[in-house]
Amino acid sequence: MPSFIEKNHFLLRRLHSLTGIVPIGVFLIAHLLTNSSIIWGGGALREGFDGAPFKDRGVAYFQEEVAWINTQVPHLLLIEVTLWVSLAFHAILGVYYARSGSANTDRYPYQGNWRYRVQRLSGYLGFLFIFYHVATLRWGWTFLIPGGTEWSFRYSASTLAAALHGSTTGLTTVGVVVSLFYFAGVSLLVFHFANGLWTAAITWGLTISKAAQRRWGYVCAGLGAALMLMAWMSLFGALAVKHDDARRIESQLHHKAAGLAPKAAEIADTN
């Protein structure tokens, strides 16, 4: 392995940098955009939910988005596999590279040095989080979910809320732990992405002068702040959702879909 890494050093390094942005970063943006719709979707008008409270409309919007992705997006499996390969690549190389450094923020507590350190830390923790997140919610490793609820894209908001709450009835202690883990995980990942975007511009030689690096820094910080906001919106939005309420809205949607879109109804029935 090392000799392979040595031989293709440049390619691997740059692929490492690239995969962080495309597809992982791009997916992150899309993912957070969708997930945060659990809140901002409330502002959008939903057929049949015009009079419903803000919260319900968000859940409905979210459910429709998620269902759309899981049913209408072509080659979903291919996308998922690509993501996984990229992520594994990014993570394995990242760990390999991070091991070559040794943090020294105790002696040189500069902001840049802290970011360097947190970048590596967020890489480790972020990967752990992603694994947990996907294993539990996508692969259905329910034994890792305290409440034991399985996530389903047909009941996206309700099952998500249950997973975060640790039960279908309300927030439990384990639920608090899981939620905190989510909070840390998403925050670190967003940082990792924004900061990685900033350093990538240096690595690729896009930003050279101090001023350019500063300006790009503002852009990355802005993007990071927006993503962070979305991440927190998603998390708090999902936490605010009551399992039973969401389940009711989702069922309502399914019934409606059964009449309007036969394909979706089929899926609804087989599930």
Added chain:
Amino acid sequence: MAQHRVIVVGGGLAGLAASARIAEAGLPVDLFSVVPVKRSHSVCAQGGINACNEVARQQGYSEYEHFDETIYGGDFLADQHPVLEMANWAPRIIDLLDRMGVPFNRTSEGYRDLRLFGGSLFKRTHFSGATTGQQLIYALDEQVRRYESEGQVTKHEFWEFLWPVIEDTAQGQRCVGIVAQDMRTMQVRAFRADAVVMATGGCGLVFGKSTNSIICTGAAAARCFRAGVWYANPEMIQVHPTAIPGADKLRLMSESARGEGGRVWVPRKKGDNRPPRDIPEGERYYFLEERFPAYGNIVPRDIATREIFGICVNDGLGVNGENQVYLDLTHKDPEYLTKKLGGILEIYEKFVGVDPRFEPMKIFPAVHYSMGGLWTSFTKGSYNPETPRTKHKSGTRPPILAEVGQGMQLGALNNAQTNITGLYAFGEVSFAYHGANRLGANALLSCIFDGLFCGVSVANYVRDGAPAKAPAGDLASAGYDRVVAQEQQKVKRWVDSASAGAAEPRTNPYVIGKELGDEMTAACTVVRHQTRLAQCAGKLAELRERHDSATLADGASWSNQALGYARALSDMLVLAEAIAKGATERKESRGAHYRTDFPERDDANFMKTTLAKHQGGTTSLEFIPIDASLILPTARTYGKKDDKATPKPAMAASAS
């Protein structure tokens, strides 16, 4: 037959230039330096490097005038032909450095910028900010690194030169290698070489605190001297007028500060202790400008130094009653100053804590450079007028146009060779070129010139001289073993003396070293006098005796720096004696050597090289004639007006 090799001792400008040139000639070079060559003392040089240039030429300047200035500046003590050759080569050297990528300051059109420097009315000093020496040595270091990566140069860094290996042959004495010690492992061993170039720099540490680096002990030169190499003009020690007093070092404030318009002054009234900016123009005494209307603040160093010394010590006009005067740049645009002098202004700010762009600096003279050094010979070049000419009138047509070989014959085997065949001396360690006083920005030139021009001589000697028939690699090892044994004996003497903790002051090398510095500074710098010199001789004898029984606080056989210092001190004491002896015997005043009891120059008796020889532990002196066949001596006044004449604020800078 064994392969030829050349040893270069010293990786400053001179040693690096020599290494590059000799390696280029196809000879493998072993380069020795006590410090990584990139850290050699040459990095300290600030102001610049002189050379005739097109702009000055069109204003009437010439290589010949550069030569004339150097001879005049050196108060007619230098052998003249080598100086002519050096001045002629100067423009080529600048071009070469330019090709090597030295970031010389540039004009807006992209040509090399120039500044004014001491002893000239023309701008002929090329510079790289205020860290010219650093930039030059880096350029040469890079070239030598290139040869190193090709295997043509082998560096021996942290190796200290201990002694030359000299063979007695039918044709006289011949140098065939050196003995050196790795100052990390303490291994002592001999290295064979067909020629040895000494490029070990100056000896400022003999005076304790100076503007020099901590490694400038002069020990290497002294060791050659003790081994039989002649030492010339030891008494010619340059004291630089403007340095920052400090606890461990007197940091230089380059002449370029004055070249760029810096003005030296003191309050006109004794005891005027107002802050400098509160003292109105009329109450400031710009004594250099008033006394030397033509050159003003850029009179040569010996003169500026004596004036400052006189103002403080004799007239008691020093700032706040102390030995210091103002060097003032505050009338210049801070932006401009940063661009031209950033490096040195930063030094002042860093070590004094005051920004010289806004506050006049306080400075005082400090030991700076040794014009004296190992004696070297040369072969005269093609320019040999029937009678010497009178001093060149500045800005007029030169009698000759520069050509290679007018001053020295290129490639002659004896150029820059000491009295020992095969042993050469380049750079500050040589006595050539600067006579009794060096002009600012001529040292860097002489170092590189030696390396490039006389390097050819070294290569020729190896190929055509004694080594051609008898390469050092084929010689018997007995001669080498003997010197190794001698040096191991010295190491043993020091190691055996060691016991942890401080020695008592009497036998503590560091205390002896400090006393040596204090004594030499008091007796052998700006002003000298028979009685004080006699006292100095006594003190030196006492110090030598004490040093003989000195002890160390460290007996380690690994990286023992205390041993290195104590051993060097033995050699510095020998050099100090030669300096003091020269100062005593030269009963006249010339250039940097000023005797209050003999204030006049005496050409009849002393327009001669002081030649010191060391044999059987004693130093003897003689005065030998110089080559003065090109320019007739004249009084060296720099147009000084009779003292305390009417004040005239005109500055030399604006006069050109």
Added chain:
Amino acid sequence: MSATASSSTHSRPVARPEAKPGRTVRFRVKRCDGPGKPVRWETFAVKPEPGANIISCLQQIAASPVTVDGQKTTPVAWDSGCLEEVCGACTMVINGKTRQSCSCLIDEYAPNEGDEITLEPMSKFPVVRDLWVDRARLFDALKRVKAWVPIDGTYSLGAGPRESAEKSESRYVMSTCMSCGCCLEACPQYQLEENPDKWPASFIGAHAMNQARLFNEHATGAVLKGARLDTLMGEGGVNDCGNAQNCVQVCPKHIPLTESIATIGRSVTIHAIAKWFRG
């Protein structure tokens, strides 16, 4: 550039804090007699002269090497040269941070009676003895990036390429690197490596990337640009930089190291693409 810019924009400096004259300062020194020897700490008391710096205090200690407990010991070994922050020799770790010791003024670091200053050798280079380290790897890196202008020889061939003032000023700043190693000591990506065989694959450090840029930007030096970039593309090259940017914070010469790193990053990107198409 940053050096000139930063110093020209500031106005008068603020006066330094008054240091107590005649005070005693303690020096805690990390000592080691040589490679493989145990490390020990010794404390010395020194009365600094006015304007004293670390070197002048170490000189005092050398003249009388006795610890605060009255223990007689050997003088501390250290490296120095110019004493004016231009040769880079005297770099060490002072109070936990890397810097030159000659320009480290005691009045600033220890203005009061009994103040303590900690001295350690640089940690990224093998210790020779006490505070003296061997920075051979740093110079080796300069060979790896061919930090020179490949001139035809030392014979007279006329002037070098003409250069704008702006260009030469920016090269000048890069060229003031004194190989002190601060940028390497503070870099979290740069590790101690005693085995020279491993140097080529270990991170080369900011100083070498800056030197590569310096010569890439010289008209003649650019001839070797490809070779330099080949080196910097590989293991231990620019890609190993983690962009912590400590290097630029600690560089005593205010060299815009991160700009140099980014420039090399760009050159390497272009170089790689060009190479890929060229084959």
